[in-house]
């Protein structure tokens with residue numbers, strides 16, 4: 001059985017992330033979305049909130065699981081039997097950063113963890129969680145960026161709309 005992990009912060013989940021999840025779920029038998037609990041960043045949504053949002057958004061995808069993890073991805077992958085990490089690539093600027101992470105993970109895992117890149121659909125290539133937060137903080141329209149129920153939760157955080 002082919003399984004993979006799609007790790008990220010997902011703060012908040014966007015249509016770009018969802019597109020990668022859907023496509024990865026078509027390729028692998030099982031996909032786990034690994035929501036990173038990163039204590040060095042202050043996220044807009046708590047780890048529990050981000051996990052719940054992802055669970056709700058993927059409830060129609062039977063081979064998608066959502067878990068949180070903290071610490072090194074390679075440790076989580078080793079302890080849970082993942083050999084493939086899925087990441088999304090939007091533009092050349094993502095490439096340098098992602099290549100470095102992929103090679104670091106390969107080294108740290110003793111060659112056990114590979115990274116598979118899915119290129120962003122052009123429709124979502126401009127989308128980022130940080131962009132969504134910036135637009136929403138000024139009360140701008142994020143309906144083309146995130147599912148409706150996520151947009152509501154984001155506006156609530158900023159006390160707008």
Ligand code: ADP
Nearest residue numbers: 007008009010016017087088089120124127129
């Ligand atoms: P990070 O782990 O760097 O905090 P995110 O949670 O924002 O990143 O994203 C997780 C993964 O999803 C990364 O590989 C990122 O490149 C990818 N991603 C983010 N936005 C999009 C998008 N619009 N289209 C495709 N992939 C994306």
